[in-house]
Amino acid sequence: MEELDIVCMWIAEIIPLIATLFSFIFGLRNFFKKGKPLFLQSITMAMGCYSLGSIYHLCQTITLETVIEGFTPAYLGRIGFFLFFIVASYGQMDRIVDDGTAKIKPCRYIALIAPICAAFLFIPNAVMEDLPLFTKISVLLVWLPATVSVYYNLKHAIIPDCDFGFIKAIRPYNVLAVCLAFSELCCLTAWDYLYSAPLVITTVIFSIICIATMLLAKKGAEQWKI
Numbered sequence: 001m002e003e004l005d006i007v008c009m010w011i012a013e014i015i016p017l018i019a020t021l022f023s024f025i026f027g028l029r030n031f032f033k034k035g036k037p038l039f040l041q042s043i044t045m046a047m048g049c050y051s052l053g054s055i056y057h058l059c060q061t062i063t064l065e066t067v068i069e070g071f072t073p074a075y076l077g078r079i080g081f082f083l084f085f086i087v088a089s090y091g092q093m094d095r096i097v098d099d100g101t102a103k104i105k106p107c108r109y110i111a112l113i114a115p116i117c118a119a120f121l122f123i124p125n126a127v128m129e130d131l132p133l134f135t136k137i138s139v140l141l142v143w144l145p146a147t148v149s150v151y152y153n154l155k156h157a158i159i160p161d162c163d164f165g166f167i168k169a170i171r172p173y174n175v176l177a178v179c180l181a182f183s184e185l186c187c188l189t190a191w192d193y194l195y196s197a198p199l200v201i202t203t204v205i206f207s208i209i210c211i212a213t214m215l216l217a218k219k220g221a222e223q224w225k226i
Helices: 002-031 038-063 073-089 092-097 102-110 113-127 133-158 166-193 196-223
Strands: none
Touching: 002 038, 002 166, 002 196, 038 073, 038 196, 073 092, 073 133, 073 166, 092 133, 092 166, 102 133, 113 133, 113 166, 133 166, 166 196
């Protein structure tokens, strides 16, 4: 059983690293060009942050015999991951999608479901007795931008199309961005509890959605018209 746990841990280390590194390189090659939307560049940087954090965590696993408790660059990579997703959705993008009219008001309230669910998902991490306080705080620092990120992505996924096709074009991306965020939060929870099967399942799901998110973001940006 111990050998199986080790195999599962390495799968959880390597597969997300490959997926986010591929997504980052894909974004650099396709999105950092003149005239490309800022949100594409932002999600590219999100993938870069995650992959850097994963590289650190992999090196830590290889070189250290004991687990470092509390805040590490691995958490910083995940914080940056969610912060860049916020940058992709907030500001100019949100002003284009949400015109502030009463028509959009129900969508703003419905979108609160996502951060509320994310907050409930943090509870297993908060109540885990074997998890050190500093590690719980570090996980919380990842959760905070994640709750903001899923709010905007869900709001943009359910908002009416306003007859110019822009929202419809990026809706699949926003749906996957919500799924991506929750899969990552589930990954963190599985890491905290070191449950082998859920850890592998969540990391594989995260990795698949990660690449699909980049592809759909590219496709959506090519289709939109304002």
